[in-house]
Amino acid sequence: MIAYAARRLLSAVPLLFFLSLFVFLLFELMPADAAVISAGENATPEQIEQVRENLGLNEPLWSRYFDWAGGLLHGDLGTSLFSSQSVTSTILERLPVTASLALVSMVLVVLIGLPLGVMAARHPNSWLDRGLSSFASLCMSVPPFVLGLLLAVAFGILLPWFPPTGYTSVADGGISGWLSSLVLPAIAVAAVPIAELARQTRGSFLDVLGADHVRATRAKGMPEGSVVLKHGAKNAAVPIVTVLGLQVNRILGGSVTVEFVFALPGFGALAVRSVVQQDLPMVLGIVAVSAVIVVVVNILTDLSYGLLNPRMRR
Amino acid sequence: MTDVLVEPEVASDPLAPVLKIECLNVDFHTIDGWVRVVDDVSLVVPAGTTVRLVGESGSGKTVTSLAAIGLLPPDTTRVTGSIRLAGEELVGASSARLSRRRGRDVAMVFQEPRRSLDPVFTVGYQIAEVLRRHEGLDRRAARSRAVEMLDRVGIADAERRFGAYPHEFSGGMCQRVMLAIALACRPRLLIADEATTALDVTVQKEMLALMNDLQDELGVAILFITHDLSVVAETCDWVNVMYAGQVVESTAVDRLFHEPRHPYTEGLLAAIPDPQRRRLQAIPGVVPAPTSWPTGCRFSPRCDYAREGVCTSGAIPLEPAGGAQLTRCARHAEIELKGVLA
Ligand SMILES: Nc1ncnc2c1ncn2[C@@H]1O[C@H](COP(=O)(O)OP(=O)(O)OP(=O)(O)O)[C@@H](O)[C@H]1O
Ligand code: SF4
Numbered sequence: 213m214i215a216y217a218a219r220r221l222l223s224a225v226p227l228l229f230f231l232s233l234f235v236f237l238l239f240e241l242m243p244a245d246a247a248v249i250s251a252g253e254n255a256t257p258e259q260i261e262q263v264r265e266n267l268g269l270n271e272p273l274w275s276r277y278f279d280w281a282g283g284l285l286h287g288d289l290g291t292s293l294f295s296s297q298s299v300t301s302t303i304l305e306r307l308p309v310t311a312s313l314a315l316v317s318m319v320l321v322v323l324i325g326l327p328l329g330v331m332a333a334r335h336p337n338s339w340l341d342r343g344l345s346s347f348a349s350l351c352m353s354v355p356p357f358v359l360g361l362l363l364a365v366a367f368g369i370l371l372p373w374f375p376p377t378g379y380t381s382v383a384d385g386g387i388s389g390w391l392s393s394l395v396l397p398a399i400a401v402a403a404v405p406i407a408e409l410a411r412q413t414r415g416s417f418l419d420v421l422g423a424d425h426v427r428a429t430r431a432k433g434m435p436e437g438s439v440v441l442k443h444g445a446k447n448a449a450v451p452i453v454t455v456l457g458l459q460v461n462r463i464l465g466g467s468v469t470v471e472f473v474f475a476l477p478g479f480g481a482l483a484v485r486s487v488v489q490q491d492l493p494m495v496l497g498i499v500a501v502s503a504v505i506v507v508v509v510n511i512l513t514d515l516s517y518g519l520l521n522p523r524m525r526r
Numbered sequence: 527m528t529d530v531l532v533e534p535e536v537a538s539d540p541l542a543p544v545l546k547i548e549c550l551n552v553d554f555h556t557i558d559g560w561v562r563v564v565d566d567v568s569l570v571v572p573a574g575t576t577v578r579l580v581g582e583s584g585s586g587k588t589v590t591s592l593a594a595i596g597l598l599p600p601d602t603t604r605v606t607g608s609i610r611l612a613g614e615e616l617v618g619a620s621s622a623r624l625s626r627r628r629g630r631d632v633a634m635v636f637q638e639p640r641r642s643l644d645p646v647f648t649v650g651y652q653i654a655e656v657l658r659r660h661e662g663l664d665r666r667a668a669r670s671r672a673v674e675m676l677d678r679v680g681i682a683d684a685e686r687r688f689g690a691y692p693h694e695f696s697g698g699m700c701q702r703v704m705l706a707i708a709l710a711c712r713p714r715l716l717i718a719d720e721a722t723t724a725l726d727v728t729v730q731k732e733m734l735a736l737m738n739d740l741q742d743e744l745g746v747a748i749l750f751i752t753h754d755l756s757v758v759a760e761t762c763d764w765v766n767v768m769y770a771g772q773v774v775e776s777t778a779v780d781r782l783f784h785e786p787r788h789p790y791t792e793g794l795l796a797a798i799p800d801p802q803r804r805r806l807q808a809i810p811g812v813v814p815a816p817t818s819w820p821t822g823c824r825f826s827p828r829c830d831y832a833r834e835g836v837c838t839s840g841a842i843p844l845e846p847a848g849g850a851q852l853t854r855c856a857r858h859a860e861i862e863l864k865g866v867l868a
């Protein structure tokens with residue numbers, strides 16, 4: 213199991229390099245010049261040339277790429293073109309905000325998406341099921357940042373229940389301050405994942421609850437709660453966990469724009485700013501960290517299959 | 527355990543029927559509205575005996591048995607009439623009450639043993655679970671009883687096999703496990719719905735022998751459902767033949783083979799595959815769907831003895847045809863039917 217996880221992590225390394233190369237080339241194709249950006253607005257041509265030399269931009273592309281990759285192996289992601297801060301420390305500083313947002317969103321996804329899906333599957337084609345399915349379609353058609361704006365206006369300004377913008381850390385505002393600064397952005401981020409999870413949960417449970425072995429479990433006289441929540445859930449779990457794993461990616465994606473809307477000083481807002489500023493080292497660092505997160509989530513999802521389904525054990 | 531409510535009549539009479547179905551009707555809610563699938567079925571299973579329910583595919587055997595164990599979905603079915611299990615009325619009983627009866631007083635094994643076991647729980651867990659549910663055993667006691675049951679149904683090395691998953695077992699072994707689950711709490715009635723049909727012939731024989739042994743040992747009554755009359759000959763006391771949602775003949779097993787009193791039974795007997803007789807002939811045609819049951823005798827379109835008028839004008843009642851034998855044929859007194867045993 214551990215060997216398997218290690219193998220999977222290693223297999224992610226080529227992916228990471230491919231991705232970073234892609235971003236490297238992308239930036240190479242852009243008209244903007246990192247030296248010009250870094251030197252500031254009123255720099256003379258000489259100053260710019262100096263910066264270019266300092267940043268190593270006169271080196272050929274492949275050499276710059278391997279420099280960066282070499283640093284990556286030591287956890288050194290380079291230096292921001294703007295703040296002249298280390299990329300690694302900037303990202304680490306902002307990660308807790310995004311992690312908080314992702315955590316609260318994930319809790320919402322599981323606590324709302326799962327029960328809605330199970331209820332819909334228990335009473336297929338009931339008014340509840342139909343209502344949920346329209347609600348899910350609605351959720352899926354609104355982009356997270358639009359929902360974020362609507363929520364900020366409705367429950368941050370018109371009804372000032374939650375702070376419309378900004379982040380409060382646990383250290384500054386305690387758990388309740390922290391939570392209330394995250395409620396609206398988390399709802400914005402979680403809406404689509406909730407809908408997707410509910411849809412998958414409904415489908416999986418519907419299949420399982422109609423299976424012969426569920427009828428046999430009922431024939432043993434097991435109470436309905438055990439039939440649905442023990443036998444049903446364990447059988448339906450694999451596709452549900454798969455979709456849940458995918459929602460982590462979605463939540464990270466959604467947090468990019470939503471953090472921007474709510475002015476949360478997180479990873480996503482950093483990504484938006486870095487791309488706008490064409491801060492290549494920062495963008496590369498963000499890509500690298502995101503790729504690692506996605507790969508780790510995929511590995512966890514894969515490992516859970518073996519736990520959930522005895523036929524999938526290696 | 528609070529539910530020791532047994533009717534006095536049953537408590538005092540060990541030969542009282544363990545299952546008594548009277549005038550059972552089952553309707554399904556479909557897109558065409560309510561459709562009757564089981565029509566006025568009555569049958570009795572005396573304690574400790576084996577009663578068979580025979581008929582071609584689609585005649586309503588499974589629906590009847592699911593009604594008897596309270597497993598029809600309440601929102602899409604309507605059940606009327608009376609089903610009494612050890613004296614207790616099941617029609618109209620709450621689902622919580624029914625679930626306390628299932629697995630304890632009445633149990634069921636199904637046609638597809640592999641698909642009837644939960645693939646993600648061990649076979650041992652699935653046996654222990656029913657013991658913990660109905661006998662309130664703790665984990666360890668349930669485990670050791672489950673191992674005993676596995677051993678009793680002929681799974682070798684039961685202690686080690688407790689932790690096996692269904693996909694590690696053959697179909698025959700899965701059906702043995704199903705039997706262990708069904709009989710773990712010593713029910714009074716076992717419903718076996720085509721329990722041996724999916725197994726190959728030798729395994730089928732072993733399975734029937736095992737059910738016989740366990741029946742003798744535990745005194746459980748068996749309602750044995752099959753579409754194959756050849757299985758009926760084995761050991762059985764009484765046979766009910768079903769056709770298009772109705773019981774068309776009800777008789778002791780020896781009478782059935784010697785002197786069938788319904789043309790459908792005669793047809794089924796002629797269809798028994800028998801290497802000595804070599805004249806296998808299936809009844810032409812198929813069982814009509816519940817939406818297109820003919821008026822009058824439902825078998826009339828396929829019946830060689832059918833007469834316009836007497837057979838097709840009105841519903842045919844189930845009538846005595848000598849002794850306790852019952853038949854639903856308007857012409858049973860005038861026609862001569864062939865059995866298979868001399
Ligand atoms: N859930 C349902 N909804 C509507 N009709 C149903 C449903 N279940 C069964 N039926 C119908 O009831 C009739 C009797 O079915 P049943 O399964 O009891 O037959 P059977 O005698 O057990 O046949 P088989 O040998 O194929 O198991 C069939 O015509 C079937 O189409
Ligand atoms: S009633 Fe008529 S059609 Fe029906 S079985 Fe008897 S003889 Fe045949």
Ligand SMILES: [Mg+2]
Pocket residue numbers: 587588589719720
């Ligand atoms: Mg059936």
